[in-house]
Amino acid sequence: MSSISIIGTGNMARAIGALAVAGGNAVEVVGRDQSKAADLAKALGSGATVGQFGAVPSGDIVIVALRYADVVPVVTQYGDALSDKVIVDLSNPFNADADGLAVPDDTSVAQEVAKVAPAGASVVKAFNTVFGHVLEKGRRPDVFFAGDDPQAKAAVSEFISSLGLRPLDVGGLGMARWLEGTGLILMGVARHGLDDFDVALGAVEFPG
Numbered sequence: 001m002s003s004i005s006i007i008g009t010g011n012m013a014r015a016i017g018a019l020a021v022a023g024g025n026a027v028e029v030v031g032r033d034q035s036k037a038a039d040l041a042k043a044l045g046s047g048a049t050v051g052q053f054g055a056v057p058s059g060d061i062v063i064v065a066l067r068y069a070d071v072v073p074v075v076t077q078y079g080d081a082l083s084d085k086v087i088v089d090l091s092n093p094f095n096a097d098a099d100g101l102a103v104p105d106d107t108s109v110a111q112e113v114a115k116v117a118p119a120g121a122s123v124v125k126a127f128n129t130v131f132g133h134v135l136e137k138g139r140r141p142d143v144f145f146a147g148d149d150p151q152a153k154a155a156v157s158e159f160i161s162s163l164g165l166r167p168l169d170v171g172g173l174g175m176a177r178w179l180e181g182t183g184l185i186l187m188g189v190a191r192h193g194l195d196d197f198d199v200a201l202g203a204v205e206f207p208g
């Protein structure tokens with residue numbers, strides 16, 4: 001069991017939160033709008049709690065479920081309140097047409113989060129290659145993740161497994177940019193190749 005805090009009360013917060021409580025994890029919901037956080041915690045049930053925006057989160061893993069442009073400012077605002085936490089960035093920094101990334105060529109949102117994260121915190125990119133509505137429909141896609149800290153990655157991997165999803169480590173935090181690009185591939189295949197958003201990306205092994 002993991003203890004997690006989710007900052008954000010939107011689609012991804014709801015989708016991951018529901019799986020997290022079903023998986024027996026301790027879940028805290030945090031929103032800048034306290035009433036939205038309370039509503040989500042109530043909807044999640046199973047003892048989900050409400051945290052104070054900006055205060056030290058109760059979870060060891062803090063999932064920042066915000067739009068990409070809000071992630072670095074909010075982590076900066078939290079500052080030392082995130083010391084020693086595993087910070088999960090799930091954002092997709094898409095441009096307006098969702099056919100390119102809105103971050104400079106040599107970085108990713110997750111790497112920018114790492115630059116402003118406090119001492120002892122570790123950043124893991126995860127969940128950005130799965131659609132929230134696919135999770136809410138009970139589908140069980142692979143979840144790619146990337147990070148530099150083996151302990152943080154082990155914690156996130158265990159959490160992903162508790163959701164009934166397969167965690168797939170793709171390497172160090174430098175790979176976060178390519179995971180963000182993989183989010184574009186997911187959008188592209190949904191729009192063009194399949195004309196269907198009930199879709200997920202994953203890895204297929206061919207044993208032998």
Ligand SMILES: NC(=O)c1ccc[n+]([C@@H]2O[C@H](COP(=O)([O-])OP(=O)(O)OC[C@H]3O[C@@H](n4cnc5c(N)ncnc54)[C@H](OP(=O)(O)O)[C@@H]3O)[C@@H](O)[C@H]2O)c1
Nearest residue numbers: 008009010011012032065066067068091092128130131132
């Ligand atoms: N939806 C998906 O299927 C999906 C899939 C993969 C990745 N993602 C990524 O997941 C992230 C969240 O997506 P979403 O669909 O869950 O978004 P969403 O439903 O729009 O939720 C965004 C949340 O961010 C909060 N927020 C906005 N500005 C904030 C600020 N300055 N400080 C604090 N909180 C703020 C909003 O709070 P208020 O209600 O108070 O405005 C809301 O709770 C995005 O980066 C997206 O790229 C989404």
